[in-house]
Amino acid sequence: xxxxxxxxxxxxxxxxxxxxxxxxxxxxxxxxxxxxxxxxxxxxxxxxxxxxxxxxxxxxxxxxxxxxxxxxxxxxxxxxxxxxxxxxxxxxxxxxxxxxxxxxxxxx
Amino acid sequence: xxxxxxxxxxxxxxxxxxxxxxxxxxxxxxxxxxxxxxxxxxxxxxxxxxxxxxxxxxxxxxxxxxxxxxxxxxxxxxxxxxxxxxxxxxxxxxxxxxxxxxxxxxxxxxxxxxxxxxxx
Numbered sequence: 001x002x003x004x005x006x007x008x009x010x011x012x013x014x015x016x017x018x019x020x021x022x023x024x025x026x027x028x029x030x031x032x033x034x035x036x037x038x039x040x041x042x043x044x045x046x047x048x049x050x051x052x053x054x055x056x057x058x059x060x061x062x063x064x065x066x067x068x069x070x071x072x073x074x075x076x077x078x079x080x081x082x083x084x085x086x087x088x089x090x091x092x093x094x095x096x097x098x099x100x101x102x103x104x105x106x107x108x
Numbered sequence: 109x110x111x112x113x114x115x116x117x118x119x120x121x122x123x124x125x126x127x128x129x130x131x132x133x134x135x136x137x138x139x140x141x142x143x144x145x146x147x148x149x150x151x152x153x154x155x156x157x158x159x160x161x162x163x164x165x166x167x168x169x170x171x172x173x174x175x176x177x178x179x180x181x182x183x184x185x186x187x188x189x190x191x192x193x194x195x196x197x198x199x200x201x202x203x204x205x206x207x208x209x210x211x212x213x214x215x216x217x218x219x220x221x222x223x224x225x226x227x228x
Contacts, residue, residue: 032214034214034215036153036215042220043203043218043219043220043221044153044203044215044218045218046214046215046216046217049208049213049214049216055216087152087153089153089214089215091212091213091214094207094212094213095141095143095158095160095167095207096155096158096167096169097143097155097214097215098155099152099153099154099155100152101152102152102153
């Protein structure tokens with residue numbers, strides 16, 4: 001199985017901050033990497049797929065990069081609605097996907 | 109508009125059975141692989157099972173293999189998860205999710221989830 005790790009596990013930030021979250025795969029997964037945002041009591045929401053492609057309707061303040069084993073999600077200017085937990089997901093082994101443990105972004 | 113609506117969750121005793129359903133609309137259901145993903149209270153996301161659209165090939169996580177059965181009825185645009193021999197560790201919010209492409213991809217749409225609680 002492909003294991004996914006994320007760092008940090010949590011971070012505190014202020015509105016307007018630039019935030020970067022890292023995701024690492026235990027083996028190369030090319031660009032088969034997605035990012036999701038989840039708010040309390042809500043279903044996950046797709047943000048990024050294919051490592052850097054923005055899901056339709058997602059604001060351009062979100063961006064993704066990386067290939068192989070190392071990936072990043074960046075939020076260019078954090079807004080109040082962005083405080084949430086973020087998960088990465090590999091789908092190299094489709095349909096057997098695996099998720100990272102999540103990164104919680106909260107208010108400093 | 110794609111919609112996925114889960115139902116069937118509830119409180120069940122250890123060793124019991126439950127069947128979850130996911131009603132899909134807004135896309136050609138029979139063409140897409142579908143999946144169940146669960147989230148234990150306060151925990152992360154865990155892929156549970158998937159079923160292909162074309163030939164209903166099934167896939168399971170090791171944690172549920174032999175106890176859970178995924179199926180679909182393309183005439184009713186509905187996905188199912190039959191859960192037998194339930195354990196306390198199966199307690200979770202169960203989401204159904206659609207893969208982005210017909211035979212590849214990640215999840216582009218999720219339902220709102222149905223809660224399964226396994227407790228005596």
